[in-house]
Amino acid sequence: MSKKGLNSNEVKKRNRSKILRILRNGIEISRKDLSDQMGLTKAGISTIVSEMIEEGVIIETGSQENGGLGRNRVTLEINKNFGYVLGLSFTETHLTLLISNVLGQTIDLYTQDYSQLETVETESLLTLVIDKSLYLLWNNNIDKSSVLGFGIGYIGGLKNIDVKKIEIEIKKRLNIEVFSDNNVKALAMSQMDFTPQDKSDNFLFVKYGPGLGMAIVQNGSIINGFDKRAGEIGHTIIAPHLETSCRCGRKGCLESLISEKGIIKDLEEQGDSYLSLILDKSRSIIDYQQVNSLLEKEDPITLSIFQPRYEHFSKSLANSIILFNPEYVCVYGSIFNQSKIFSMISDSVDDYLGTNTNVKVILSNLDLNNSALGSVALALRYTFYNNGAFKETIDENLNSAPI
Numbered sequence: 001m002s003k004k005g006l007n008s009n010e011v012k013k014r015n016r017s018k019i020l021r022i023l024r025n026g027i028e029i030s031r032k033d034l035s036d037q038m039g040l041t042k043a044g045i046s047t048i049v050s051e052m053i054e055e056g057v058i059i060e061t062g063s064q065e066n067g068g069l070g071r072n073r074v075t076l077e078i079n080k081n082f083g084y085v086l087g088l089s090f091t092e093t094h095l096t097l098l099i100s101n102v103l104g105q106t107i108d109l110y111t112q113d114y115s116q117l118e119t120v121e122t123e124s125l126l127t128l129v130i131d132k133s134l135y136l137l138w139n140n141n142i143d144k145s146s147v148l149g150f151g152i153g154y155i156g157g158l159k160n161i162d163v164k165k166i167e168i169e170i171k172k173r174l175n176i177e178v179f180s181d182n183n184v185k186a187l188a189m190s191q192m193d194f195t196p197q198d199k200s201d202n203f204l205f206v207k208y209g210p211g212l213g214m215a216i217v218q219n220g221s222i223i224n225g226f227d228k229r230a231g232e233i234g235h236t237i238i239a240p241h242l243e244t245s246c247r248c249g250r251k252g253c254l255e256s257l258i259s260e261k262g263i264i265k266d267l268e269e270q271g272d273s274y275l276s277l278i279l280d281k282s283r284s285i286i287d288y289q290q291v292n293s294l295l296e297k298e299d300p301i302t303l304s305i306f307q308p309r310y311e312h313f314s315k316s317l318a319n320s321i322i323l324f325n326p327e328y329v330c331v332y333g334s335i336f337n338q339s340k341i342f343s344m345i346s347d348s349v350d351d352y353l354g355t356n357t358n359v360k361v362i363l364s365n366l367d368l369n370n371s372a373l374g375s376v377a378l379a380l381r382y383t384f385y386n387n388g389a390f391k392e393t394i395d396e397n398l399n400s401a402p403i
């Protein structure tokens with residue numbers, strides 16, 4: 001393939017990718033809108049759009065009135081059934097597997113709590129994931145050939161699960177491209193790509209419970225850092241003099257100060273009266289609804305346990321805002337859905353920042369019970385949106401051994 005050929009493919013890919021992103025985020029987009037937004041001629045847009053319609057990537061839909069002239073103009077949409085992706089997420093307690101269309105809409109979902117399994121190790125989970133993936137496809141009449149990719153989102157520090165091995169084996173056994181990333185980063189992609197809420201290309205996405213993680217989104221990309229560890233807000237050092245222990249091996253880091261495990265220990269020390277706040281000790285689940293109402297009543301013991309923790313958390317959020325200059329901080333986790341807890345944290349962030357910085361903490365509208373949404377967004381970026389659903393013809397010569 002000539003150098004010129006490669007370049008024109010790159011340009012084509014970029015234009016198609018841009019078209020898909022405009023269609024994903026907008027409504028009733030016409031060829032003229034695309035030409036205006038992309039700064040390309042109408043003829044140029046028409047050529048690309050025709051090709052994409054021919055391939056079934058986009059479709060023409062109903063028409064709309066064009067001003068008062070009585071002429072209709074055709075609008076365009078992404079063909080949501082062009083292809084599908086599978087998404088898998090591993091958390092500390094369960095796995096979620098889902099299948100979605102190219103618009104990120106869930107078609108079917110499967111969840112498995114580890115506590116109901118005889119063993120939790122790589123090989124048995126792999127067999128389960130492969131079986132259930134094939135079942136989800138069969139159950140929804142989806143042919144494996146229309147699956148564009150498989151995304152995996154995982155939390156750090158999983159002890160018995162080798163995510164890399166699972167990734168390699170899924171690719172081998174299902175013959176599907178597999179992409180994996182940290183769960184928080186994957187969820188931030190879902191927030192960015194598939195929710196109409198306060199669109200921004202510069203924000204911080206923070207996930208709390210269990211564990212605490214952050215994705216730093218700048219100019220629409222997630223910052224990885226040297227070792228893919230950028231954004232580990234949970235392991236920033238807050239109080240090194242406190243002898244806490246954390247899975248990261250450090251003392252006094254934020255996650256160890258605000259972790260559910262620590263909260264449960266403090267609640268147990270209060271005697272029987274606060275035990276009802278612990279919903280499940282082995283899985284570190286706290287009844288935040290009850291915590292919220294006790295905080296609303298300004299119950300002194302509940303305040304003494306939670307207020308200092310939320311102060312630590314707010315301080316770190318404020319410092320992150322100062323460091324990364326985001327448009328807002330989007331928070332995800334069941335605690336934030338409790339109004340008193342949310343306002344305690346966001347008010348405190350406002351206090352720390354003062355009047356010169358007007359960055360708000362906002363609540364994510366992503367489904368809390370479906371962390372695999374992130375895995376789907378990850379797979380869709382790689383297999384559909386970033387490459388404009390463009391399949392390059394592979395030059396046979398490139399695959400031959402060097403002479």
Ligand SMILES: [Zn+2]
Pocket residue numbers: 234235236246247248249250253254255256
């Ligand atoms: Zn830590």
